[in-house]
Amino acid sequence: MSVRDLEYLFNPRSIALIGASKRAGSVGAVLAQNLFGGGFEGPIMPVNPKHSAIGGSMTWKDIESLPMVPDLAIVATPADAVPQVIADLNKKGCKAACVITAGFGEGDDTEGHARRQAVMDAAGSMRILGPNVLGMMVPAIGLNASFAHMNPKIGDLAFVAQSGAVLTSVLDWATGRGIGFSHMISVGDKMDVDFGDMLNYLATASEVRAIMLYIEAVGDAAKFMSAARAAARTKPVVVIKAGRMAEGARAASSHTGALAGSDSVYDAAFRRAGMLRVYDMQELFDAVQTLSSELRRMGSLADGDPNTVGDRLAILSNGGGIGVLATDSLIEQGGHLAELSPQTIEKLNACLPTTWSKGNPVDIIGDAPGSRYRESLQALIADEAADAVLVLNCPTAISNSLEAAEAVLEVARDRHRPILTSWLGDMSAAESRRRFVEARIPTYNTAEEAVRGFMHVVRYRRNQVNLMQVPSARANSVEPDRDKVRSIIDQALSEDREWLSEVEAKQVLEAYGIPIVRTEIGRTPAEAAEIARGFSMGDLVAVKILSRDITHKSDVGGVVLNLSSPDQVYNATESMLKRMHQEFPDAQIEGVSVQQMIRRPGAHELIVGLNEDPQFGPVVLFGKGGKEVEIVGDTVTGLPPLNDVLAQTLIEETAVHKLLRGYRDEPPVDFESLRLVLIQIGQLAIDFAEVKELDINPLIADSAGVMALDARIRVAAVSRELRDNPARRLAIHPYPRDQEGTVPLRDGTMVNVRPIRPEDAPGLSDLVARSAPEDIRFRFLHPMRLLPERLAARLSQIDYAREMAFVALDPADSDSIIGVARLIANADGAEAEYAILLRQDHKGEGLGYALMCLLIKYARQRGIDVLYGDVLRDNKPMLDMCADLGFTQHSDPSDAGLVRVQLMVTSQATPTASKNKQVETIN
Numbered sequence: 036m037s038v039r040d041l042e043y044l045f046n047p048r049s050i051a052l053i054g055a056s057k058r059a060g061s062v063g064a065v066l067a068q069n070l071f072g073g074g075f076e077g078p079i080m081p082v083n084p085k086h087s088a089i090g091g092s093m094t095w096k097d098i099e100s101l102p103m104v105p106d107l108a109i110v111a112t113p114a115d116a117v118p119q120v121i122a123d124l125n126k127k128g129c130k131a132a133c134v135i136t137a138g139f140g141e142g143d144d145t146e147g148h149a150r151r152q153a154v155m156d157a158a159g160s161m162r163i164l165g166p167n168v169l170g171m172m173v174p175a176i177g178l179n180a181s182f183a184h185m186n187p188k189i190g191d192l193a194f195v196a197q198s199g200a201v202l203t204s205v206l207d208w209a210t211g212r213g214i215g216f217s218h219m220i221s222v223g224d225k226m227d228v229d230f231g232d233m234l235n236y237l238a239t240a241s242e243v244r245a246i247m248l249y250i251e252a253v254g255d256a257a258k259f260m261s262a263a264r265a266a267a268r269t270k271p272v273v274v275i276k277a278g279r280m281a282e283g284a285r286a287a288s289s290h291t292g293a294l295a296g297s298d299s300v301y302d303a304a305f306r307r308a309g310m311l312r313v314y315d316m317q318e319l320f321d322a323v324q325t326l327s328s329e330l331r332r333m334g335s336l337a338d339g340d341p342n343t344v345g346d347r348l349a350i351l352s353n354g355g356g357i358g359v360l361a362t363d364s365l366i367e368q369g370g371h372l373a374e375l376s377p378q379t380i381e382k383l384n385a386c387l388p389t390t391w392s393k394g395n396p397v398d399i400i401g402d403a404p405g406s407r408y409r410e411s412l413q414a415l416i417a418d419e420a421a422d423a424v425l426v427l428n429c430p431t432a433i434s435n436s437l438e439a440a441e442a443v444l445e446v447a448r449d450r451h452r453p454i455l456t457s458w459l460g461d462m463s464a465a466e467s468r469r470r471f472v473e474a475r476i477p478t479y480n481t482a483e484e485a486v487r488g489f490m491h492v493v494r495y496r497r498n499q500v501n502l503m504q505v506p507s508a509r510a511n512s513v514e515p516d517r518d519k520v521r522s523i524i525d526q527a528l529s530e531d532r533e534w535l536s537e538v539e540a541k542q543v544l545e546a547y548g549i550p551i552v553r554t555e556i557g558r559t560p561a562e563a564a565e566i567a568r569g570f571s572m573g574d575l576v577a578v579k580i581l582s583r584d585i586t587h588k589s590d591v592g593g594v595v596l597n598l599s600s601p602d603q604v605y606n607a608t609e610s611m612l613k614r615m616h617q618e619f620p621d622a623q624i625e626g627v628s629v630q631q632m633i634r635r636p637g638a639h640e641l642i643v644g645l646n647e648d649p650q651f652g653p654v655v656l657f658g659k660g661g662k663e664v665e666i667v668g669d670t671v672t673g674l675p676p677l678n679d680v681l682a683q684t685l686i687e688e689t690a691v692h693k694l695l696r697g698y699r700d701e702p703p704v705d706f707e708s709l710r711l712v713l714i715q716i717g718q719l720a721i722d723f724a725e726v727k728e729l730d731i732n733p734l735i736a737d738s739a740g741v742m743a744l745d746a747r748i749r750v751a752a753v754s755r756e757l758r759d760n761p762a763r764r765l766a767i768h769p770y771p772r773d774q775e776g777t778v779p780l781r782d783g784t785m786v787n788v789r790p791i792r793p794e795d796a797p798g799l800s801d802l803v804a805r806s807a808p809e810d811i812r813f814r815f816l817h818p819m820r821l822l823p824e825r826l827a828a829r830l831s832q833i834d835y836a837r838e839m840a841f842v843a844l845d846p847a848d849s850d851s852i853i854g855v856a857r858l859i860a861n862a863d864g865a866e867a868e869y870a871i872l873l874r875q876d877h878k879g880e881g882l883g884y885a886l887m888c889l890l891i892k893y894a895r896q897r898g899i900d901v902l903y904g905d906v907l908r909d910n911k912p913m914l915d916m917c918a919d920l921g922f923t924q925h926s927d928p929s930d931a932g933l934v935r936v937q938l939m940v941t942s943q944a945t946p947t948a949s950k951n952k953q954v955e956t957i958n
Contacts, residue, residue, distance in 0.1 A: 037262075037862040038235045040162045043130035044228070045173055045218065045236070047106035048077045050180065051129070053098065053120050054111035054136075055081030055089045062135060063111045065182040066170070070109070073186055074177025080105060098123040107131050109170070109180045114138030117166070118153035125159050132158075133180055134165035139224060141167060151226060158227070168223035169199025174216060175242060181221070190215020191242060192323060195233045196249035197222055198277075205249075208316060217242045231258035235862035238266035245323045248274040253304075256651045256766040260308055260674075261836040262862070267309035268829075271326040271495065273319055274310050276301050299672040300648045304766065307674050307681075311495040318487065325455070325477045325488040326495055345422050346493040347373040348486070349415045350396035352427035353403045353434065357459065358396030361425060361482040368490045372396070373421035382414035402433045405442035412446045416454070423453040423492075425485050430463040440467035444474055453477075453492070457485040497684075513548035513715060517722055520546050524725050528752050534583045537628045540746035544731065547715040550708075550742045552633055556581060557608060558626035564605040566629040567598070575599055575632040578607050579745075580615050584622035586747065589662065591618065596632065604629065633735065633742060637701055639694060640733035641709075642670065645716050647727050652764040653720035655713060659691040660733040675717030676769040678793060682710035695736065702738040709736050712743075721769050724753045724761035768835040778889055781881035784846060788889065791840040791855070796827040798842070798852040807875045813910045814872045816933075830857075837864070839897075841889055843882060853877040856886035858894060858902070866901040867894055871913075884916060891920070894940045903937040 052070060056063030063083075070079050071090040080103075081089040084096040095101050098108075098120070108124050110117060114136050124132055139154065140147035154163070164171065170181025174189040183203050188210060196202040199221045206219060217240065220233060230253050237243045246266060253259040266272050276298070305312045311326065313319050348365055350372070352358040362372060372395045375383075383397060386407065392398035397415065399407050408426070415424045426443050428436050436458055447454050456471050456478045458464035471478035479485040523539050535543065541551040553570075557563030557578075567576045580593030588594050593615065595607040608627050615624055642660030647653050651674060658670030671688040673681065686692055686709065697703035712734065719726055728749040735742050753761075762769050775789040803811060803822040811819050822830075833840055843854035853874045860867040869890050873883055894902050905927065906913050914924065917936040927933040 037232055037258075037864070038239075039863050039865075040130045040160075041228070041232065041236045043106040044133065044162055044164055045171070045178075045220075046176060047131070047178070049080070049103060049105045049107070050075065050077065050178075051080045051082055051098070051101060051105035051108045051124075052111070053082045053108055053124075055083045055086075055094065056111075057086055057089055062182050066109060066111055066135070066180070069170075069179040069181060069183065069186070073172075073179035075179075076177065078103070098127055101127065104128040107133065107180070109133050109135065110165075111135040114147070114150055114166075118150060118157050121154050121161065121163070122157035125157060125161050129161065131162040132164070133168065133170060134163060134223075134226070135168055135170060135182070136165075137167035139166045139226070141224065151224075155226060163227035164220070165223045166226060169202050169221040171221060172216070172219040181219075183219075185210060187219055188213065188215035190217060191244035192216050192247060193218040193220075193237045193240070193243045193245070194247045194249075195220045195222060195230065195237075197225075197251045198249060199223070201249045205316060209320070212320075214320065217244075225254050229254045229258070231255060231262040234259070234262035234266040234272070238262070238269050239862075243270065245271040245273065245326065247319055247323060248272065249277065250274060250301075251277045253650065256304070257768070257836065260304060260651075260766045261768070261834055263304075263308035263310055264834055265837065265862070267499070271323065272308075272310040273322045273326070274305055274312050275314065275316075275319055276305070276312065297648065297650075299670075300651050300654050300674075303654060303672040303674050304651055306498045307767065309495075309499045311491060311498060313491070318491075321477075321479065321484060321488050322491040322495075325491050345496055346370045346490070347420060347422045348489055349373040349375065349418065349421035349424045350427065351399065351408070351411055351415060351424060352396060352429070352482075353399055353401050353408075353431070353439070354427070354429040355392065355396075355398045357427050357429055357457075357482045358392075358398055361427060361457075361486050362396055364483045364486040365489075368486065370486070370490055370493060373418065375415075376418055376420055379414050379418040379420075382417075383411060386410035386414070401429065401431045403439065404434060405438035408439045409442035409446055412443060412454070416446065416450055416452050421452070423455060423489055425455045425457070425482070425489060427456075427482055427485070428458045428464075428467070430460040436460070436463055437467050440470055444470060444476070447474060447476055453489075455479070455485050455489055457482050513711065515548070515715070515718060515722065516546040520719075520723060524723060524750050527750055528725065532583055533749055533751065534586065535748045535750065536581055536583070536625065537579065537746065538581075540729075540748040541743065543719070543748060544743050544746055547719055549712050549715055549731075550740060551746070552630050552742055552744050554628050554630040556626055557629050560605045560608040560612070563608040563627050563629050564601040567601045567604040570631050575634070576604055577630050577632050578604060578611065579628045579630070580611055581625045581628050582615070582619070582622050583625075585615070585619060585624075591615075630744075633744065635735055635737055635739070635742075638735040638737040639691065639704060641691070641736055642730065642732040643712055643716055643734050644731065645720055645726065645729035647764075651766040653717075655685070655717050655720070657685050657713060658689050664732060673713075673717075674767055675720050675765065676767065677714045677717040679710050679714070682713040685713060686710070704736040705738055705740045708740045712741055721762050721765065724757040724764060725750045727751050771835055771839075774839075774841070774893070778843070778882075778885035780885065784880075786846060786853075786882065786885070787844045787849065788841045788886070789844070790835065791831055791833060791842050793828075793832045795842055795852065796824075796831040798850070799827045799831055799855065800824075802852045802855065802872065802874055805874050805876070806872060810872065810875065810878075813907055813913065814870060816905070816907065837862070839893055841886060841893075843886060845877075854882050854886055856890050858890050858899075860897070860899060864897065864899060866903065867897075867899045869902055869904045887916065887920060891938065891940060900939065900941050901937060902940050903935060905933050905935055908932050908934050 054063045055067045058064055067090045080101055081094040083094050086094050088094055104127055108129050110120055110132055112120055117136055138147050139151040172179045172181055172187050174187050179186050183206055187206055202221050237246050311322055313322050348370055350358050350361050375395050388400050399411050415421055428439050430436050454476055456476055458467045468478045477488055520543050527535055538554055538556050541554050545551050555566045557566050576598040578595045579588050585593055598604050598607055640661040642658055642664050644656035653675055655673045655675055656670055659667050669690045671685055673685040695704045730747045731743045733744050771790050777785040778788050779785055800822045838859040840855055840857040842852045845851040845853045855872050857870045858867045871883055871886055922936040922938045925935045927935055
């Protein structure tokens with residue numbers, strides 16, 4: 036449902052309170068008191084058959100008797116009465132209700148679940164917030180529909196919490212610090228309105244500067260991810276996730292299953308959505324302060340390596356000790372000290388005593404007057420090596436901390452990079468901190484908190500880089516042999532096998548282009564010895580037990596290594612089979628796998644895995660492998676689909692990455708091959724819903740490449756629907772290969788079209804460069820010589836869940852784009868805006884008409900009702916084409932130069948490109 040009718044919840048014109056009460060201390064009484072005392076200017080209508088008036092306002096005996104249809108109803112009746120209340124409100128025509136009452140299935144209560152279903156059935160198209168909520172507050176309109184103990188101050192922060200207790204705690208904490216809110220919303224048990232809806236709504240609310248979330252569980256993960264990625268593109272989103280420790284440990288039959296716990300998956304989701312995760316309330320508000328104040332000055336990490344650009348801090352202090360503490364904190368959190376340029380050192384030498392620290396951190400000595408702060412800070416913010424400057428001050432008897440603060444404020448007026456401050460002390464620092472807050476310069480009580488604030492921005496920007504990466508499902512140039520994998524999986528399922536054999540698992544990897552060690556099956560000792568004879572002279576051989584019932588082979592003595600002759604293989608196999616039959620009499624033992632041992636001195640043992648999370652679907656795991664993988668715990672989780680950038684980011688999140696980069700005389704590993712493994716495992720998850728768990732452990736990696744030495748894959752049968760559309764279970768919509776095809780030009784030439792991919796950004800820039808200036812003005816509504824790099828990235832890295840762009844490829848050069856047709860749906864998916872751009876040398880061929888027909892067809896497939904565009908009035912070719920296709924035209928009262936064209940997609944026949952009239956344009 037998304038944002039439909041949410042304005043009735045959060046910006047109502049009239050309110051009914053069902054269950055209003057006079058009984059002191061009751062929820063109904065507190066709700067009435069808050070509603071009447073909040074300053075809401077519209078009518079508030081209490082409903083209670085026992086009283087004639089509540090809070091000085093007339094009451095009504097029931098919903099039917101209300102004098103008008105309320106936009107919003109607050110429901111605080113007993114749980115058994117709620118379904119009928121909602122039914123009556125729906126019949127009355129009410130659009131939205133906030134159900135305060137609990138008792139709708141919490142703790143798996145059977146009767147509660149029945150009530151919940153009854154409410155959902157009664158609601159119809161009504162929007163429901165709750166049940167089991169504290170309520171909601173929108174201070175700017177005087178709406179306090181909650182039983183909170185105070186009214187929030189008006190501000191521009193939105194806070195959405197699953198817990199009412201957390202909401203009131205934050206309200207109390209923030210009020211004492213003068214922090215205000217645009218919205219405070221308790222979503223409770225999310226019968227209807229959930230975090231995805233709230234993010235969609237708040238992302239477009241102009242009064243909201245930043246969004247804060249307290250999450251226990253997200254619910255619909257795909258909806259949440261799509262909404263979160265859209266919101267995080269426009270404003271900072273900071274999140275606290277509760278229950279970190281309890282969810283991490285659960286029984287699993289694979290290393291990946293044990294390591295890819297729910298909290299690690301949430302971490303991956305928040306990073307991928309471009310959000311910032313924090314871990315306590317103080318950090319939450321610190322993060323919001325820093326991000327909203329300094330984000331625009333940090334520079335775009337997307338234009339460079341997110342791990343080397345943006346995290347270099349210059350530290351300026353009047354005390355060496357706090358500078359050292361700040362440095363320790365910076366290094367501990369993964370930041371770097373800026374290496375000051377010789378020019379900066381020279382400037383500092385000119386304005387500082389000879390005893391200054393001669394490096395970063397810059398200790399300007401305890402007696403530093405304001406002028407020394409000013410000149411030093413001016414030198415530091417001019418140094419391109421520093422991404423931000425942290426200014427620290429310790430109170431002393433021989434210097435004035437307020438004078439130092441005023442110097443910082445003076446420099447900050449013309450700054451071009453971020454400044455963070457920490458004035459230590461209490462009373463002596465209070466006025467300085469107040470002035471920093473007024474100037475919207477982040478200020479903190481301690482140096483460590485200030486460094487954490489700086490790293491919030493760094494982490495946020497890195498997550499934004501991930502957000503901008505919407506990868507294609509086709510990993511590099513490797514096309515999987517899906518038919519082979521389908522055959523292996525179907526064979527295992529037909530035999531009621533849950534685990535593929537080691538040989539089958541390696542065949543699956545090989546089908547996806549992942550190098551495997553040569554492995555064959557020996558059913559008997561003689562067969563095993565014969566296989567060993569076929570290996571190259573001098574090769575060492577490993578023998579492993581082959582059984583669907585014995586998963587961790589090395590733990591039970593089911594692996595023998597370093598066998599140098601067929602005779603040794605025979606004896607080891609005979610001994611192993613005998614022992615396994617004795618120790619596991621009920622296990623089905625098929626023989627042994629015989630594999631060539633790979634001698635790669637210095638190679639790293641890694642793990643790559645795949646697991647299915649109950650909420651977010653398939654997740655990919657990477658980290659340090661080997662027998663000790665679960666003890667070491669150096670792993671990180673990511674959401675597929677992946678591309679080169681996302682795979683590299685995943686690798687760099689681990690501690691083992693430092694070793695993989697090379698050290699001393701050890702060269703770095705082949706990162707391209709390593710990334711490809713991660714990409715392809717993500718692709719396997721996209722292609723086959725039957726794959727539930729996968730371990731490659733170890734995957735060895737060195738400068739020569741990678742190789743899977745051991746692999747385990749668990750499969751399970753799925754519905755026909757999931758078998759045919761396995762990507763449905765992903766939290767992030769992958770590249771839609773099914774939309775690839777062709778469109779006809781007027782002369783019958785067929786042009787290849789496909790959905791846009793991230794790697795198309797250069798092609799988009801080339802398209803704009805080779806388009807007529809007038810066509811560019813028609814498309815972007817203003818002149819543009821070149822497509823900015825950031826805009827090219829944004830236009831090519833799309834969320835397929837809510838937008839689509841088709842690129843038409845040059846028949847003479849398949850790497851060149853000759854046209855783009857774009858559709859961007861609103862959060863409800865009911866309406867979508869279109870845009871088309873053609874290369875100048877391919878106008879007049881009917882391509883624009885063909886692409887528009889393709890958009891209309893796609894919109895109908897997606898269930899979009901309305902397709903519209905804002906067209907410049909002098910773009911006559913586009914207006915003529917739209918008229919021919921059945922679009923209606925409407926003048927824009929706010930802009931005489933624009934015409935809105937609109938097509939009711941569901942009521943129109945799908946046009947075909949075959950008629951392809953003489954239309955040459957672009958919009």
